[in-house]
Amino acid sequence: MVDILHRVGIKASPKDVYKALATIEGVSSWWTNYTQGESKVGGVIKFRFEAGGIDVKVLELEPEKRVLWQVIEGPQEWLATRISFALKQEDDYTIVLFKQQGWREPVEFMHHCTTKWAIFLMSLKSLLETGKGAAHPSDVKIDNTNS
């Protein structure tokens, strides 16, 4: 099993960062505009991109602290992976520790997804610090997959 790990620091309160992670309006604004579902424990959120989509089940929602999703539909390599965001305050920043855990193999697609998660976490940072994220379809493109 291999994991994708990231860390960003955001000049915003844990409360505001949590809101951007734990509400449909929030995730729509930094990951993909095409998001629907219910962000409550046991609920399903459907994230859509031009090339397909990902459905997650919400496993944990701990205000200002933690969000945990399990992927239930999506690219084969993503199935059963768990995506978590852990928050803590340091200086004027809310630190986000991100993990996507449970990749079976370090395939080339995992390399792509690692880079792309950085792009989306910087979109989250931008959303909170400037009011404007770069969610799909306005996301920064990183390679020849147009995603």
Place this chain on the structure above:
Amino acid sequence: MVDILHRVGIKASPKDVYKALATIEGVSSWWTNYTQGESKVGGVIKFRFEAGGIDVKVLELEPEKRVLWQVIEGPQEWLATRISFALKQEDDYTIVLFKQQGWREPVEFMHHCTTKWAIFLMSLKSLLETGKGAAHPSDVKIDNTNS
């Protein structure tokens, strides 16, 4: 052992991407302006940042295909890790598969470095596609470490 993996696609020839990875002028333009040393097999390259530095020994240089470094000085967590860039052409892109292999533990600093490598690889992409990278000290900051 855990690894950092990334993938970017650059609209440039493998020859030009290789040059940006295998010459001091190249790496100075996308990673850190404060770079000295000899980019030849067996040579040592010294990368400096405001907060410290990293020395690597060049293990492999295969034109248009591959660059491999071993870290010989730097943050304790980086020691003995190997940094590689593998190149291949797809469509109009040169695909860069990046790995930093041999982290002993998935410490918080590794989360930071994963995100930051994405930032520097996007700087490499920008250098080749627009003529301008964002090397340190003009690198995009991602958190409260000012790096």
